[in-house]
Amino acid sequence: MATSLSKRAIDLLLRAMEARSSSLQASTLQQVSRRATDLLIEAKLLLANGHVPVVAAMDEYEDEPIEATWSPEQKSFGYHDSTGRWIKVDNQEISACRVDYGLALARMLVAFERAGPPRPAPLIADLVWDVGTIKLSGTKAPVPVWFSRRLSDPAVWAQLDGLLARRPPEEVRVILTSTPGDRISVNTQKRNHVISAADVIGTSKLAISPQVLGALIFPGQVQRRFPIDHSDDYGIIWLRGETITFRSDKQRQLLGLLFDPYWSGSPVCRTAAVLFEAGYKDGTNALAKVFSGRDDWRSFIKYADGNCWIEP
Numbered sequence: 001m002a003t004s005l006s007k008r009a010i011d012l013l014l015r016a017m018e019a020r021s022s023s024l025q026a027s028t029l030q031q032v033s034r035r036a037t038d039l040l041i042e043a044k045l046l047l048a049n050g051h052v053p054v055v056a057a058m059d060e061y062e063d064e065p066i067e068a069t070w071s072p073e074q075k076s077f078g079y080h081d082s083t084g085r086w087i088k089v090d091n092q093e094i095s096a097c098r099v100d101y102g103l104a105l106a107r108m109l110v111a112f113e114r115a116g117p118p119r120p121a122p123l124i125a126d127l128v129w130d131v132g133t134i135k136l137s138g139t140k141a142p143v144p145v146w147f148s149r150r151l152s153d154p155a156v157w158a159q160l161d162g163l164l165a166r167r168p169p170e171e172v173r174v175i176l177t178s179t180p181g182d183r184i185s186v187n188t189q190k191r192n193h194v195i196s197a198a199d200v201i202g203t204s205k206l207a208i209s210p211q212v213l214g215a216l217i218f219p220g221q222v223q224r225r226f227p228i229d230h231s232d233d234y235g236i237i238w239l240r241g242e243t244i245t246f247r248s249d250k251q252r253q254l255l256g257l258l259f260d261p262y263w264s265g266s267p268v269c270r271t272a273a274v275l276f277e278a279g280y281k282d283g284t285n286a287l288a289k290v291f292s293g294r295d296d297w298r299s300f301i302k303y304a305d306g307n308c309w310i311e312p
Contacts, residue, residue: 026097173192176200193216270307
């Protein structure tokens with residue numbers, strides 16, 4: 001049985017995938033969240049990978065990175081300070097880990113009927129992998145799936161874009177990525193659907209929802225209620241033929257808190273209670289702050305006198 005993950009652990013895993021180097025200091029990840037790092041190690045999604053021998057050395061009151069080397073005489077990693085004194089570095093401080101992409105991608109696609117190699121096949125070394133094919137509602141043939149990381153880097157995007165042009169799919173192809181959706185360049189090759197994993201995986205499992213993925217790729221084929229409906233994770237709202245997308249986890253949670261009473265027939269909620277339950281701090285005391293920078297939410301969310309509700 002797969003180890004259950006917290007949302008923070010999933011976020012940390014995606015951040016680790018986006019790191020420039022594939023080998024990461026475990027201590028660096030632990031500084032972000034020790035518990036999340038421990039969960040990923042327990043789930044074997046992070047594996048031991050030798051050492052990254054760079055430490056922050058306090059020398060002459062300046063905190064600067066310095067390489068730690070192995071000393072056969074001292075039988076330890078360490079470095080010489082400005083006086084020539086040997087400073088021992090604990091192995092755990094520089095122990096490294098790496099993401100097990102094979103296991104991570106298998107868990108992402110566990111809800112699909114998948115065929116392909118037992119391990120992801122590299123297409124661009126350390127950046128892009130062929131994960132095989134999945135069966136997806138709305139397609140005649142199995143859909144090829146690739147995975148890519150670091151797509152916010154223009155050089156990486158250019159490599160992937162060139163590969164996509166050289167190897168067009170027969171019908172559609174899914175390119176999953178650890179890159180956040182708002183940092184992905186515009187894709188001009190429409191049969192290739194570049195999708196951020198964060199937009200389609202659950203909050204406590206890596207598993208991707210077939211319904212959510214299908215809705216992103218074939219929004220016109222989804223059977224929807226009228227005048228308003230939404231995806232399972234509230235990331236997509238369909239309003240009278242218009243598609244509205246929400247990427248923020250908190251925004252999705254808030255939408256769920258509003259839609260549940262809407263479908264039950266008692267739509268009016270106290271705004272303060274909804275904001276609190278969705279995890280917003282005291283400084284976020286209005287829906288306009290929650291959805292800062294956009295106005296499309298006003299087309300189906302109404303508010304007055306400290307209350308808010310869905311009204312399409």
